[in-house]
Amino acid sequence: xxxxxxxxxxxxxxxxxxxxxxxxxxxxxxxxxxxxxxxxxxxxxxxxxxxxxxxxxxxxxxxxxxxxxxxxxxxxxxxxxxxxxxxxxxxxxxxxxxxxxxxxxxxxxxxxxxxxxxxxxxxxxxxxxxxxxxxxxxxxxxxxxxxxxxxxxxxxxxxxxxxxxxxxxxxxxxxxxxxxxxxxxxxxxxxxxxxxxxxxxxxxxxxxxxxxxxxxxxxxxxxxxxxxxxxxxxxxxxxxxxxxxxxxxxxx
Amino acid sequence: xxxxxxxxxxxxxxxxxxxxxxxxxxxxxxxxxxxxxxxxxxxxxxxxxxxxxxxxxxxxxxxxxxxxxxxxxxxxxxxxxxxxxxxxxxxxxxxxxxxxxxxxxxxxxxxxxxxxxxxxxxxxxxxxxxxxxxxxxxxxxxxxxxxxxxxxxxxxxxxxxxxxxxxxxxxxxxxxxxxxxxxxxxxxxxxxxxxxxxxxxxxxxxxxxxxxxxxxxxxxxxxxxxxxxxxxxxxxxxxxxxxxxxxxxxxxxxxxxxxxxxxxxxxxxxx
Numbered sequence: 420x421x422x423x424x425x426x427x428x429x430x431x432x433x434x435x436x437x438x439x440x441x442x443x444x445x446x447x448x449x450x451x452x453x454x455x456x457x458x459x460x461x462x463x464x465x466x467x468x469x470x471x472x473x474x475x476x477x478x479x480x481x482x483x484x485x486x487x488x489x490x491x492x493x494x495x496x497x498x499x500x501x502x503x504x505x506x507x508x509x510x511x512x513x514x515x516x517x518x519x520x521x522x523x524x525x526x527x528x529x530x531x532x533x534x535x536x537x538x539x540x541x542x543x544x545x546x547x548x549x550x551x552x553x554x555x556x557x558x559x560x561x562x563x564x565x566x567x568x569x570x571x572x573x574x575x576x577x578x579x580x581x582x583x584x585x586x587x588x589x590x591x592x593x594x595x596x597x598x599x600x601x602x603x604x605x606x607x608x609x610x611x612x613x614x615x616x617x618x619x620x621x622x623x624x625x626x627x628x629x630x631x632x633x634x635x636x637x638x639x640x641x642x643x644x645x646x647x648x649x650x651x652x653x654x655x656x657x658x659x660x661x662x663x664x665x666x667x668x669x670x671x
Numbered sequence: 672x673x674x675x676x677x678x679x680x681x682x683x684x685x686x687x688x689x690x691x692x693x694x695x696x697x698x699x700x701x702x703x704x705x706x707x708x709x710x711x712x713x714x715x716x717x718x719x720x721x722x723x724x725x726x727x728x729x730x731x732x733x734x735x736x737x738x739x740x741x742x743x744x745x746x747x748x749x750x751x752x753x754x755x756x757x758x759x760x761x762x763x764x765x766x767x768x769x770x771x772x773x774x775x776x777x778x779x780x781x782x783x784x785x786x787x788x789x790x791x792x793x794x795x796x797x798x799x800x801x802x803x804x805x806x807x808x809x810x811x812x813x814x815x816x817x818x819x820x821x822x823x824x825x826x827x828x829x830x831x832x833x834x835x836x837x838x839x840x841x842x843x844x845x846x847x848x849x850x851x852x853x854x855x856x857x858x859x860x861x862x863x864x865x866x867x868x869x870x871x872x873x874x875x876x877x878x879x880x881x882x883x884x885x886x887x888x889x890x891x892x893x894x895x896x897x898x899x900x901x902x903x904x905x906x907x908x909x910x911x912x913x914x915x916x917x918x919x920x921x922x923x924x925x926x927x928x929x930x931x932x933x934x935x936x937x938x939x940x941x942x
Contacts, residue, residue: 472845498845504838508860508939518846521856569846 765824816880
């Protein structure tokens with residue numbers, strides 16, 4: 420068990436009052452699996468991710484990462500934000516090495532592994548280029564490699580494709596999916612896009628509208644080993660879409 | 672060779688651009704010449720009283736005399752040195768304070784009303800205070816120019832720091848960055864433009880402070896020459912100094928632009 424969420428609760432306090440964002444979320448994930456969390460806007464799915472990442476404290480319950488309770492930002496976790504967030508004043512290589520640099524391991528043993536990642540995923544030729552010289556899809560790929568650079572056990576993807584146009588989005592999600600598979604990473608993807616959640620993951624967790632509750636977890640066993648594109652063409656894809664869609668509908 | 676490959680449309684576009692650029696430059700030069708010519712002629716034909724309004728030829732003569740006697744460099748040098756000290760200190764100290772305020776949001780909240788009041792206070796009112804405290808010398812003049820630029824710098828730079836992209840802050844936090852690392856790796860480079868703008872504004876403010884200070888202290892510098900000239904009714908000297916001041920300020924501003932470009936290149940900062 421790599422991740423276990425035990426009765427996670429989150430309430431936001433402000434001068435105006437309190438808002439319940441998440442209510443009683445319990446979930447478990449096996450090593451090497453890909454979970455999507457899908458829910459309507461404002462259901463607290465990004466909050467859930469922030470709690471797992473140790474960026475925010477849960478109001479109740481606990482998160483276990485490889486059996487240990489999360490109390491702060493953990494080096495076991497790699498986080499991929501909505502936008503690529505590449506620093507424009509750094510070259511691609513310097514951007515990708517950011518995590519290692521912060522840990523003071525820029526020239527450590529991971530360095531070679533990062534260079535290899537750049538090589539393997541076609542970024543070696545652009546390593547010294549500035550981010551603005553790259554397309555949106557390539558930038559997203561850099562963002563993923565930056566996340567992989569510190570060799571995290573768990574990847575958290577916070578709607579990483581939402582800033583891309585539809586066309587790019589399909590090919591980038593295919594791209595990112597295959598990289599994550601190839602690197603055999605465990606990943607949690609948060610999205611409001613139902614097709615994206617079904618096309619990317621081994622299991623889909625459906626959250627209700629605020630306060631976010633876990634409505635269902637669907638194991639997509641029949642899609643195992645298929646790429647997102649192949650899944651979108653699968654005869655059962657639409658049935659799954661409808662199932663999830665109806666569950667989200669009911670919550671409105 | 673490559674010129675043959677340019678399309679006709681492109682050629683026309685480039686020509687048009689070139690022409691418009693030349694026109695602007697020619698008009699600028701013409702305006703310059705016309706101003707001084709008109710001034711000179713108006714003085715010669717007694718449309719204006721050259722004793723009060725001076726004239727370009729009298730200004731030129733005054734500048735030559737000042738140069739020969741060596742006084743020009745002494746006064747110009749003093750004012751320039753004070754100005755450079757003023758904006759360098761203003762930008763450096765202002766940025767340092769902004770860093771402290773960024774580091775401690777509580778402190779920022781506490782001092783906020785004081786900064787607002789200090790910002791709206793006309794700093795020239797402090798001139799006599801500085802003279803009493805620090806003495807009538809270059810230090811008072813630098814203090815004056817520092818007083819004028821410091822508070823604005825703090826407010827501007829602190830604001831810039833606060834508007835650092837929250838997405839990038841979040842990313843750094845997930846990578847386990849410490850506050851110092853966030854400052855060095857993100858907040859400072861992301862605010863390069865803010866810092867350079869503060870520096871540019873401070874060049875102008877520092878000149879104001881220095882001239883004001885020299886008016887009050889009156890021993891040396893371009894401000895001193897202006898006050899002295901007006902007191903002994905040597906308007907030629909006053910006009911010559913004002914023109915010199917305009918030139919010095921322009922050159923200094925240019926130098927900052929060059930510095931900015933060089934820094935940009937050195938740090939690899941873009942946009």
